Amino acid sequence: xxxxxxxxxxxxxxxxxxxxxxxxxxxxxxxxxxxxxxxxxxxxxxxxxxxxxxxxxxxxxxxxxxxxxxxxxxxxxxxxxxxxxxxxxxxxxxxxxxxxxxxxxxxxxxxxxxxxxxxxxxxxxxxxxxxxxxxxxxxxxxxxxxxxxxxxxxxxxxxxxxxxxxxxxxxxxxxxxxxxxxxxxxxxxxxxxxxxxxxxxxxxxxxxxxxxxxxxxxxxxxxxxxxxxxxxxxxxxxxxxxxxxxxxxxxxxxxxxxxxxxxxxxxxxx
Numbered sequence: 001x002x003x004x005x006x007x008x009x010x011x012x013x014x015x016x017x018x019x020x021x022x023x024x025x026x027x028x029x030x031x032x033x034x035x036x037x038x039x040x041x042x043x044x045x046x047x048x049x050x051x052x053x054x055x056x057x058x059x060x061x062x063x064x065x066x067x068x069x070x071x072x073x074x075x076x077x078x079x080x081x082x083x084x085x086x087x088x089x090x091x092x093x094x095x096x097x098x099x100x101x102x103x104x105x106x107x108x109x110x111x112x113x114x115x116x117x118x119x120x121x122x123x124x125x126x127x128x129x130x131x132x133x134x135x136x137x138x139x140x141x142x143x144x145x146x147x148x149x150x151x152x153x154x155x156x157x158x159x160x161x162x163x164x165x166x167x168x169x170x171x172x173x174x175x176x177x178x179x180x181x182x183x184x185x186x187x188x189x190x191x192x193x194x195x196x197x198x199x200x201x202x203x204x205x206x207x208x209x210x211x212x213x214x215x216x217x218x219x220x221x222x223x224x225x226x227x228x229x230x231x232x233x234x235x236x237x238x239x240x241x242x243x244x245x246x247x248x249x250x251x252x253x254x255x256x257x258x259x260x261x262x263x264x265x266x267x268x269x270x
Contacts, residue, residue, distance in 0.1 A: 007036055007039045007040065007046065007050070008036055010050045011032050011035060011036060011050075011054075012032065016054065017032060019054075019058065020032060020057075020058075020061060023058065023061045023062055024061055031057075031061060031067075034066065034067055034068055035053075035057050035067060035076075037068070038067055038068065038069065038076055039053065039076075042078060044078035044174070045076065045078045045083060047078075047081065048078050048080075048081055048082055048083045049081055049082055049083070052081075052082040052083045052084070053076060053083040055083075055085070056076045056077075056083045056084055056085035057076060057085075059085040059210050060074040060076070060085055062206075063087075063091070063095065063203065063206070063207055063210075065087070065091045065094070065095075069176070069179075069180075071088075071090065072088040072089065072090040072091075072180070072183055073087075073088050073090045073091040073094065074086065074087050074088055074091050075087075075088060075175065075176050077174070077175035077176065078174065078175070079174070079175075085210060085211070086175065086176060086211060087187065087207055087210075087211045088176070088180075088183060088184075088187055089107055089183055089184075089186040089187035089190055091207070092187060092190050092191060092194065092207070093105050093107075093190075095203055095204050095207050096144070096194060096198065096204065098201075098203065099198075099199065099200075099201045099203075099204060100147070101146055101147055101148075101198070101199045101201075102144055102145070102146055102147070102198060103145045103146060103147045104143075104144060104145040105142075105143070105144045105145075105190075106142070106143050106144070107140065107141060107142040107143070107186040107187075107189060107190045108140070108141055108186065109133070109137055109140055109182055109185075109186070110127055110137070110138050110139050110140065110141055110155070111131070111132075111133050111134060111135055111136065111137055111138060112135055112136045112137070112138045113131045113132060113133075113134060113135050114127050114128050114129060114131045114133065114138075115127060115138040115139070116128055118139075118155045120155075123152065123153050123154070123155075124153075125141055125153050125155045127141075137158050137182070138157065138158065139155055139156055139157040139158050139160070139161070140155070140156055140158070140161060140182075140185045140186050140188075140189045141153065141154065141155045141156075141189065142154045142186065142189040142190040142192075142193045144193065144194070144197070144198060146198070146199070150197075152193055152197045154189055154192065154193040155189075156185075156188075156189045156192075158185070161185040161188055161189070164188055165177055165184075165188070168212075191208060191211070194208070195208050
């Protein structure tokens with residue numbers, strides 16, 4: 001952490017904490033606590049510029065996605081001295097379901113023992129899930145059904161996913177691409193399907209754009225020079241406006257939603 005500030009000092013500074021309160025209201029304290037836990041669990045993030053961590057965390061906060069990597073909704077990934085936001089496949093599922101236009105959404109791993117055939121022309125995927133989910137991975141699928149009856153199935157081989165990662169992601173050697181390849185592979189296939197075939201509300205568009213940009217660009221510093229000076233001295237104490245609305249526009253995943261994702265994972269063998 002630069003400027004001789006600890007992570008706790010930086011993210012508990014009034015100016016910084018106030019930004020989270022503007023987005024998360026009464027949940028800001030818990031979110032900052034989760035963020036500090038993520039930072040403390042990664043030596044690379046501890047060396048990253050705090051302003052870039054702030055940008056990544058605010059992107060996740062704006063989308064109301066938790067950032068604990070073990071949950072798989074969103075990640076804060078270190079790239080050298082910077083950090084980037086990346087959405088997880090569970091985060092994509094949640095945002096898609098929020099739109100109210102998607103009736104069903106799923107993704108999973110297909111093993112060579114289970115794979116039978118895939119016709120890309122008519123998008124017909126034949127899998128034998130009675131076979132054990134073991135051995136080498138053949139590929140990954142994503143499927144969805146809209147409320148109007150439209151349905152789509154997409155399948156990528158593992159080689160296609162690796163080629164996409166190598167071409168479009170600068171983080172193949174670290175972050176979730178290294179620690180959670182199967183989850184990132186499912187997200188990649190699902191994002192390709194959703195961005196092309198699903199009706200996208202503003203929140204979903206934002207998530208896809210932010211995630212795509214994060215894999216290709218250098219993070220922008222949203223902290224002004226004046227704010228940086230104030231943070232260094234830790235002297236500023238902005239007042240909180242009384243009567244401000246602190247309700248979240250969208251809730252974080254509740255226990256029922258989390259169980260749904262766990263059930264999907266158990267069905268698909270993830």
